[in-house]
Amino acid sequence: MLSRTADGLYWLARYAERADSTGRLLMMGRKLAMLPDGVSGDDWRSVLRVTASESFVTPEADVSEGDAVGILLLDPANPASVRACIDKARANGRAVRTAITLEMWEALNDGWRRLERMPLDKAVRDLAGLVDWSRGYVARFRGAVSTSMLxxxxxxxxxxxxxxxxxxxxxxxxxxxxxxxxxxxxxxxxxxxxxxxxxxxxxxxxxxxxxxxxxxxxxxxxxxxxxxxxxxxxxxxxxxxxxxxxxxxxxxxxxxxxxxxxxxxxxxxxxxxxxxxxxxxxxxxxxxxxxxxxxxxxxxxxxxxxxxx
Structure with a gap:
């Protein structure tokens, strides 16, 4: 196998997993917000810290849910955001198109632009549904790998x-x-x-x-x-x-x-x-x-x- 193909497959898998993990972290922040003592800006900052995204806010900022959703779900400049990870997973899949199956490519290609023009206020309101969609996107790809790849x-x-x-x-x-x-x-x-x-x-x-x-x-x-x-x-x-x-x-x-x-x-x-x-x-x-x-x-x-x- 060519080294660039191995590289593409390795990073395709990493970005797909990262998209799933980032969505999970956002829902953890939402769950913490529902606890009796609530969730503070420091807690939302800790969610950013897990993904090495803390640099996207200033050190003294009080991080809100909207900030976290914008950075971790929608921001194409953040390599850990769900949008960026899905984009990069698809780009790697396209680069190694001959090494993956039709089912794998269809899973990567279907609906991958959903987050491109999503307004932040709508993303905050629909966070649970968007995270479910992103996890389903990754799950479909995993299923295609499991059932169709040599x-x-x-x-x-x-x-x-x-x-x-x-x-x-x-x-x-x-x-x-x-x-x-x-x-x-x-x-x-x-x-x-x-x-x-x-x-x-x-x-x-x-x-x-x-x-x-x-x-x-x-x-x-x-x-x-x-x-x-x-x-x-x-x-x-x-x-x-x-x-x-x-x-x-x-x-x-x-x-x-x-x-x-x-x-x-x-x-x-x-x-x-x-x-x-x-x-x-x-x-x-x-x-x-x-x-x-x-x-x-x-x-x-x-x-x-x-x-x-």
Whole structure:
């Protein structure tokens, strides 16, 4: 496979996942706004921070829901906005048109301009419907990949891109919410913590799965384990890293060579496998997340170097 095709498939998957994740974050902000203590500008700022979009507002600004919707849903200049991600996913799909199926292209091409001329006030009013549409757009593409694409190296690059983006989103979301929900001196386990941790799990479609695993109240140390080391929850760090390892191994066998990215992903995956219950919280959640983000970024660069994109 040509390196530019591998690059296009990898980033097509990343932008599609990012569009879905950004929509989820907007709905998390909306859910927090419905809590008894409401949501403050600092809370909306934290939603921007997860997507590295904080630079689109001034440091002293009190960020409103309208600000967040404009930046994260509609702004074409923000590479994390739903509109920009859908545009870039389609552009990458067009660039690798011969490497994807007709069903995949139709999923990318259908209605992709919906957000182009959307007024901000209408977007705020219809936020839930627009997020549902964007998630459905991405879900249709995922379904087309699942049911129509050959399980060849192109499929491997798509799956690697999806896994990298999911892992990155989970790490960002957990780190930002750790500081939001557990400020210095605050007691753990109050109603404020409970509702906001629930909102975090709902954002990742993991609330029912969490209760299935732990069958008790939401506890920060259990959430850390669930989102970082659980190997059967599809948005956990460990699951995503496992997917990266599997598809990179397939590529190594296809090309007959192993590179730094293969060795790095094995070490990362093995480290996560050794983590026991509560180990991450005792180690330091913030420190572990920062280290994992740095490792994930390094592996992503190594993948690009290995396959020349």
């Amino acid at each position: 399980r060849n190296e192109g499929h491997d690059f798509l799956r690697i891109g999806s896994a990298v983006e999911r892992a990155d989103t989970t790490l960002r979301l957990l780190d930002v919410n750790y500081h939001l929900l557990l400020p210095e001196g605050d007691a753990i386990g109050g109603h404020r913590d409970h509702y906001r941790w629930n909102a975090l799990l709902q954002t990742l479609s993991g609330l029912r799965a969490y209760y299935h695993v732990y069958r008790d109240n939401v506890r920060p140390w259990h959430i850390a384990d669930f989102l970082l080391t659980n190997r059967v929850f599809p948005r956990s760090l460990a699951f995503s890293v496992g997917q990266m390892r599997y598809h990179l191994e397939r590529l190594a066998q296809e090309h007959g060579r192993r590179t730094d990215c293969h060795r790095s992903i094995e070490l990362f995956d093995d480290r996560l496998a050794r983590m026991g219950d509560g180990d991450i919280f005792q180690y330091g959640l913030h420190e572990f997340v920062l280290e994992s983000q740095a490792e994930l970024n390094r592996i992503s660069r190594e993948i690009g170097e290995a396959y020349h994109f």
